């Protein structure tokens with residue numbers, strides 16, 4: 001890592017507001033690691049949803065992005081099915097594992113009152129609700145699914161660092177699947193207005209600073225032996241694969257998943273140092289999604305990575 005990136009990273013962390021629940025997050029992480037980081041159990045940290053960039057310290061306004069968290073939530077289900085333990089680092093309010101087939105407002109739409117005292121699941125949702133509850137509880141009760149919510153870019157990057165350092169001892173058994181849409185620009189805490197920015201003072205002139213790419217430090221310092229998958233999103237297909245290839249080499253990722261905004265639910269391309277593999281949703285199967293074959297492919301590649309490491 002070059003020294004200018006190092007100082008950008010230091011200044012990001014030094015100026016970030018301290019994480020409110022740091023101690024309890026650390027406690028949950030320690031418990032999770034103790035339970036899962038034994039023998040040959042594999043662990044994946046799935047990041048999901050978009051980070052916000054607050055514009056005021058007592059935040060009224062913020063910059064956000066489009067990410068729904070669908071990719072992360074769906075992938076988490078498939079990783080659990082493949083036997084992984086998961087740290088699901090997700091944006092509050094975005095898609096959750098096992099809830100994808102439920103309506104947006106499940107409590108109000110899935111349940112109905114049968115009389116003054118009793119509530120039941122409404123018929124059209126009955127099977128989906130029971131399955132969601134059963135699978136979710138099994139994963140959480142077994143200790144295989146730890147959910148950690150974030151909202152801002154400050155929270156996300158502090159939590160990612162804590163997770164990565166906690167998983168370092170797993171070496172190649174740990175995977176990072178970085179599907180979160182991470183803000184590229186932010187307002188440093190110290191130069192941010194404390195109170196609500198007043199609209200009467202005319203056009204708003206605000207300087208946003210570049211968020212340092214943490215992929216390098218994740219790779220070189222936090223968890224150097226882990227299997228790392230980052231994502232590349234573009235809206236212009238002409239530049240997508242070149243940018244993914246550049247990210248692969250620059251940040252020494254094991255693979256970069258390239259996707260285009262409008263087709264991201266249908267097809268992605270997994271870029272490695274020797275291949276570009278197109279992964280498609282199976283259109284002949286109702287309710288299928290692209291995350292199913294994507295996770296299968298990455299699990300296979302992770303197995304090969306672990307075998308090479310142990311050879």
Ligand code: PMT
Pocket residue numbers: 048049066067068069070071072178179180181182183184211212213214215229230231232233259264
């Ligand atoms: O959530 P959905 O609606 O289902 O959509 C899924 C998705 C399109 C968000 C997902 O598939 C995806 O592509 N996520 C990454 C989007 C993104 O932030 O791309 P990027 O090109 O800006 O960043 C590339 C990588 O660098 C990402 O893995 C990101 O975690 C990482 N990054 C980005 C910025 C930054 N300052 N530091 C980083 O480490």
